[in-house]
Amino acid sequence: MEEAASDFSAMQLGFYVQDQWTVSDNFTLNLGIRADIPILPDSPRFNADAMEILGINTSEVASGNVIWQPRLGFNWNNQADLQTQFRGGVGIFAGRSPYVWISNAYQNTGKESNILFCGAATAPQFDPNQRPTTCTDGSGASSALQSVWYMDPEFKFPTDLKISGGIDQQLPGGIAATFEVARREERTRSRGTARSMARRSTSTR
Numbered sequence: 001m002e003e004a005a006s007d008f009s010a011m012q013l014g015f016y017v018q019d020q021w022t023v024s025d026n027f028t029l030n031l032g033i034r035a036d037i038p039i040l041p042d043s044p045r046f047n048a049d050a051m052e053i054l055g056i057n058t059s060e061v062a063s064g065n066v067i068w069q070p071r072l073g074f075n076w077n078n079q080a081d082l083q084t085q086f087r088g089g090v091g092i093f094a095g096r097s098p099y100v101w102i103s104n105a106y107q108n109t110g111k112e113s114n115i116l117f118c119g120a121a122t123a124p125q126f127d128p129n130q131r132p133t134t135c136t137d138g139s140g141a142s143s144a145l146q147s148v149w150y151m152d153p154e155f156k157f158p159t160d161l162k163i164s165g166g167i168d169q170q171l172p173g174g175i176a177a178t179f180e181v182a183r184r185e186e187r188t189r190s191r192g193t194a195r196s197m198a199r200r201s202t203s204t205r
Contacts, residue, residue, distance in 0.1 A: 088165035110146030
């Protein structure tokens with residue numbers, strides 16, 4: 001078995017373009033788009049058993065997939081006295097990349113650990129520096145399980161659709177009142193898949 005620590009590099013490129021369009025003296029539109037590109041330069045270990053049994057390439061990760069986030073905002077005010085303002089916007093937003101999810105693909109390729117089934121009488125003594133691969137009677141190698149966590153190369157990180165609107169009203173005495181509503185909906189939802197498979201009796205690991 002290989003070292004089980006999760007060790008990988010990651011970076012993220014971000015680009016944003018925005019333009020303000022003055023439709024009239026009291027109405028403006030803000031249009032923009034953001035693109036985030038998570039990049040994972042390191043590849044997890046390749047597990048030949050996972051490829052043969054499950055058809056999974058454990059060395060593949062979702063790297064370089066662009067997360068597009070278009071946005072639109074508006075602002076309208078009562079030009080007569082500038083006492084009332086309506087504003088709002090809609091757009092797609094993504095948070096920070098969930099690297100804790102990604103780390104599972106590097107830490108659980110099936111090459112770092114296995115699940116060994118032994119009876120009470122044949123359970124080996126625990127040694128963190130020499131992890132057992134068989135029971136004390138020599139059995140267990142063929143029944144050991146490899147735990148595999150993998151990423152779809154086309155995986156897209158979660159994004160939310162956010163919609164907001166508000167009214168600002170200037171009241172007598174220099175008091176400003178604001179009423180605002182906002183709604184957030186999941187646009188893409190992520191799901192993790194972990195699989196276990198029996199270690200082959202012919203394996204030399």
